[in-house]
Amino acid sequence: MEDYLVMQDVTKIYNNGIIANDKVNFSAKKGEIHAICGENGAGKTTLMKMLFGIEQPDEGKIIIKGEEMRLNSPTDAIKAGIGMVHQHFMQVPTLTVAENVTLGIEPTKGLKFDHNKAVEMTRECCEKYGFDINPEAHIQDLSVGVKQKVEIVKALVKGCEILILDEPTAVLTPQETKELFIQLKNLKDSGCTIIFISHKLNEVKELCDRVTVIKKGKTIGVWNIKDVTEADISRYMVGVDVDLNIPKKPAEPKENVLVVKDLTVYNEAGKKKVDDVSFSVRKGEIVGIAGVEGNGQRELIDVITGLAKYNYGSVTLMGKEVKDLNIHELRKAGLVHIPEDRNLYGCARSMSIKDNMVADKIANPEYNKGLFINESAIKADTDKWIEEYRVLCDNGEQLCGMLSGGNVQKVVVAREFTSYSELVVSDQPTRGIDVGAAEFVRQRMVEMRDAGKAILLISADLAEIMSLSDSLIVMHGGKINAYFPNVKELTEEDLGFYMLGVKHMSDEEIGAALHE
Secondary structure (H helix, E strand, C coil), rough: CCEEEEEEEEEEEECCEEEEEEEEEEEEEEEEEEEECCCCCCCCCHHHHHHHCCCCEEEEEECCCCCCCCCCHHHHHHHCCCEEECCCCCCCCCEEEEHHHCCCCCEEEECCCCHHHHHHHHHHHHHHCCCCCCCEHHHCCCCHHHHHHHHHHHHHHCCCCEEEEECCCCCCCHHHHHHHHHHHHHHHHCCCEEEEEEECCHHHHHHEEEEEEEEECCCEEEHHHHHCCHHHHHHHHHHCCCCCCCCCCCCCCEEEEEEEEEEEEEECCCEEEEEEEEEEEEEEEEEEEECCCCCHHHHHHHCCCCCCCCCCCEEEEEEEEEEHHHHHHHHHEEEEECHHHHHHHHCCCCCCCHHHHHHHHHHHCEEEEEEEEEEEHHHHHHHHHCCCCCCCCCCCEHHHHHHHHHHHHHHHHHHHCCCCCCCEEEEECCCCCHHHHHHHHHHHHHHHHHHCCCEEEEEEHHHHHHHCCCCEEECCCCCCEEEEEEEECCHHHHHHHHHHHHHHHHHHHHHHHHHH
C-alpha cells in the first residue's frame, strides 16, 4: 500500500539553538493507525505541530497524497484534510456540542448563525461514524469520554482524513477507552489515517498497526506492531530495559498523618462538589483516589493542599487543622504537592529550572548564608536532580518555559520529592512523561512510603494507581463510592464500573472497609 502521508528529512531548530527534530522521517498509509512513541523532549510534539501547521520546518518536506504541501497554519492543515485532537480539549463549556463542532465553519442563515444547520451537520457526522452524541447537549454537562468524542467529530466535520490524537486516553476509564478504540477502528476501516501518540504501550500494542520511535529528535525505526513487545518499544525509546512492574513489599502503616472527616465543599455556584467524605492517610502507606474527572477529586485535593476552603467537616495534617494554615505553613508542616496543572500551580515558566527546583528551599541553611546565597551548593544539587529525574535540557539555567510539558513535570516532581515531607499529595505525577522517567518516579514513591512518608496518590492511569496504592478510594458524584483496603482483589474493569457509578458500595460496606 502506498504511503498516504510522508514527512521526509524534517528538521526544526528553535531560536535558542535547540534541535527539536533532526532529519526525522515518518510515513503513514491510508487506513492505518500508526503510533509515535518516544521520551519527553524526543520531538514527537514538534513533529505533529509541523504537520498541523502550528510550526514550520526549517528543512524537509511534507507530502500528502503525493503532493508536497506548505502548511503555514492550522487552517492550511485543515484544508489539507488534517485534524488534531489535543490532550487538553479545545472546547467552550457553555456552548452546545453542535456549536463547538462547527466553530470556524459556522453555517449561517442570512447574517445569523444557523443553529438548526449546525445540529444537522453534527448529527449527520455522528451517524456516519457511529458516535452516540446529542448535538444539542451542552459541553459542561458531558462526561470526559463524550467530550473526547466531540473533539474527534469536530475534526471529521471539517473533512479530516488524517487524524492526530495526542494522549487520547489519558483521562478515560477502561470502558471509555474500549469504546473509543472501537470507534477509532471504524474510522480506520472507513479510510481515515490515524496518528496515535501515547505513553501507554499496552494501548499501542492493542490498537495500532505500526509504531515509529523517535529518540532525541531522530527517527530510531519503524516496526509492524505484531513484531515488537511493550518491552522492545520501551528499550528503543529509553535505550535501556525498563521494568514496567514496580516491585513493592506490603505496607507497614503507622499513625495518621492526614485525617479528613465529614468534609463537604460547595463551589461558587452553590453546587455540592464534595459530599460528606471521610478517610485518613497513615505514615508508611499509599492511599489512591480514583474517579472520572469532575467527581470531586479536584475540590478535595484543593482543600487538602490549601488552594481552597471548605464549608463543613475538618481536615487535619499532623493534628493541625489545615483551614488555619497558609501554603507556607502547610509546607513547613510537611505537605508537598505535585499539582495536576503543572503550568498554573507547578512552576514559574519565566524562571530557570534551577530556580524552580529550589524555590521552596532557598531559605535552607545549606543554601542561604544570611546576606549571601550559596550558588555553588544550589548548582550542585540541581545538576544532580536534573540527572536523576532525567530532565532533558541544556543546563539548570534554561527557562522552564522552554521545556516540553513532560520535562516541566519532571522539574516539579524533582522539587517536591526532594523537599521535607510528612505527606506527599501526588496528583497525576507521571502524566505526560515517558516510561523511563515514570518508572523512576513510581520507584521513588514506593521508597518514600517505605521510609515512613504518607502518600496520597491521584492518577487517571489505572494501571499506575492499582500497582502503587496500598488502599484505594473511588469517588463518584462527590462521594466515596467504594473503598478497597486490598487493591490486589480489584480488576481494572471493576474499578472502571465503580468510577462510572455503575457499581457502588453501601455506606455500611464503605464504613466497615475504612475501619479495617
